[in-house]
Amino acid sequence: MDLLTAPFRYEFMQTALIAGILVALICAPLGVYVVLRRMAFIGDALAHTVLPGLVVAYLNGWNLLGGALIAAVATALGIGWFSRRQALHEDTAIGILFTGMFALGILFISTVRSFKDFTHILFGYILGVTTEQILLMSAITVIVLATLVALRKEFELTSFDPLYAEAIGLKADRLRYVLLVLMALAVVAAIQAVGVVLTSALLVVPAAAATMLTNRLPRMMVVAVGVAVIAAFTGLLLSFYFDVASGALIVLVCIALFLVAWFTRLVRDRLRAAHQRTQGVSP
Amino acid sequence: MHLPYGGSRHTESDTTAPALMFDDVCVTYPGSQRHALCNVTACAQLGSRVALLGPNGSGKSTFLKVAIGLLPIDGGSVRVFGQPVGTAMHRIAFLAQRSEIDWRFPISLRRLVATGRHVHLGWLRQPSRGDIAIVDLAIERLGLTDLADRQIGQLSGGQQQRALLARALAQEADLLLLDEPLNAVDAATRDIMTQTIRDLHAAGKTVIVATHLHDDLEFEYDAIIRLSAGTIVQDRAPATASALPVAGATRKDVA
Incomplete structure (x- = not known):
């Protein structure tokens, strides 16, 4: 038991754990919509396109998260705008914006002599989270969760039946923009923990694990948060003892939990099918 | 506080105007x-049942x-009820x-039917006890009470179709537009929906009702709008159809 709690006597470990829990609270419930609405690619793209924002902010000594936020929101709106005209498929629009912005970010990085400073941006540095960043993450947590609760019935309806939503005057497009902006906020928070390259994992993997285990939306969000919190805790602990990259470990624990959930689902479906066969009930 | 989704809720609409009027x-x-x-002119009188007929791709949807x-x-x-589209x-x-x-999508049948109340609720408001009673009644009328807590993907095609009609009932609308409601459904669903x-x-x-097949209401429609390649080929009241020598033949070629 001491093995589990001892590392968290250090203040930097406590701060890192708080950051991990906040990121879980932001990314996991939002991730459920990302998974159900098949927006995983857009999530990954958003995470990558914040790079130029981060680099420009770093080079000018501005607030990093502010720079990332501007870039992410600009991308979210840009993707919506490009694909709205239907001349371009959405995934193509994403592919262009995503790689273009990422390349721009790398170009900016290459103007600086020391590349090392940017490894934290690319791969995350949850152990170095500052109090200021915790406050910003808390603000993002409140905004994301409050919006998800307040617009729950609208997000639900536009997710499974956009046509009916439009028929009653509820613009599915606008709800999608709101979701994209929330995703941009989530990405900005998650980059602290796992970095640009792995951020989309936190949006997709815990939610994907939850979809294996339940078919009720609120429960799915709670399970996803649980998975993400366990992953943050376990990842931090392992990185403390083995002195390896915390961001990568957090993501790998997420994936391991997903595999467990996936296997559980597989076994449960098999058992149910076998049960129905013996009962002579057709599925 | 009421924040409607879009358009204003005109209530002073003309009570004598047709339910739906297409002019050219x-x-x-x-x-x-x-x-x-193309140049479609059609009309659905208040309280009438209108069949919208035509093969797939003829413009019914x-x-x-x-x-x-x-x-x-x-x-x-x-x-619509004498008002421009989008106001009612x-x-x-x-x-x-x-x-x-x-x-x-991970949502129960009851929650799906409850989305029929959204247009009355608007932003931020949640269904009241009265709304939930309306929803439960609609579910009961379509014989879905035992399935109300099922995830919608676990319903049969006919049950899903009934759930959608239950939502239309829950909305308490005055004009219902049904797109192929009896397409590929079981006999029980067909009976319940026809009765509804x-x-x-x-x-x-x-x-x-848009349909491309004979249905049990065939002889009950007050009017038929027949579309082909986006234009009206026939618009008549079946009541007078018996006077037409080809009435039987045209009915047959619907299928």
């Missing part, structure tokens, strides 16, 4: 040259989507084809 309507889909609807304001028109005019959204219920919905449409008619509602 033309529609073109974005990026297409061909008219999806387009017709319904225009009436509900999902598609802009290039020319002509559309009036709570009074029109649209029942899309089943394939338009993501049935894997009769009940709606008895309650004074206007019902427009």
Whole structure:
């Protein structure tokens, strides 16, 4: 038991754990919509396109998260705008914006002599989270969760039946923009923990694990948060003892939990099918 | 506080105006040259049951989507209860084809039916006890009470179709637009839905049913609008149809 709690006597470990829990609270419930609405690619793209924002902010000594936020929101709106005209498929629009912005970010990085400073941006540095960043993450947590609760019935309806939503005057497009902006906020928070390259994992993997285990939306969000919190805790602990990259470990624990959930689902479906066969009930 | 989704809720609409009035309507889909609807003039009187007939691709779905304001028109005019489209959204219920919905979404049948109340609630407001009673009654009328807590993907095709009609009932609309409601459903669903449409008619509602097959209401429709390649080929009242020598033949070629 001491093995589990001892590392968290250090203040930097406590701060890192708080950051991990906040990121879980932001990314996991939002991730459920990302998974159900098949927006995983857009999530990954958003995470990558914040790079130029981060680099420009770093080079000018501005607030990093502010720079990332501007870039992410600009991308979210840009993707919506490009694909709205239907001349371009959405995934193509994403592919262009995503790689273009990422390349721009790398170009900016290459103007600086020391590349090392940017490894934290690319791969995350949850152990170095500052109090200021915790406050910003808390603000993002409140905004994301409050919006998800307040617009729950609208997000639900536009997710499974956009046509009916439009028929009653509820613009599915606008709800999608709101979701994209929330995703941009989530990405900005998650980059602290796992970095640009792995951020989309936190949006997709815990939610994907939850979809294996339940078919009720609120429960799915709670399970996803649980998975993400366990992953943050376990990842931090392992990185403390083995002195390896915390961001990568957090993501790998997420994936391991997903595999467990996936296997559980597989076994449960098999058992149910076998049960129905013996009962002579057709599925 | 009431924040409606879109359009204002006009209540002072003309009580003598037809439920739906198409006057010389033309529609073109974005990026297409061909008219999806061309010079369509049609009318559904208050409290009537209208069949919208025609083969697949003849413009039936387009017709319904225009009436509900999902598609802009290039020319002509559309009036719903004498008002421009989009001003009386709570009074029109649209029942899309089943394939338009993501049935894997983790939501229960009851919550799906409850979305029929959204147009009355608007932003931020949650269903009241009264709303939930309306929803439960609609579920009961379509024989779905035992399935109310099922995830919508675990329902059969017929049950899904009934759930959509239950939502239309929960919306308490005066004009119902049903897109192929009896397409590929089981006999029990067919009976329940046919009876529900009769009940709606008895309650004074206007019902427009797009269909490409004979259905049990065949001899009960007050009017038939027959579409072919986006234009009206026939618009008549079946009551007078018996006077037409070809009435039987035209019925047959519907199928």
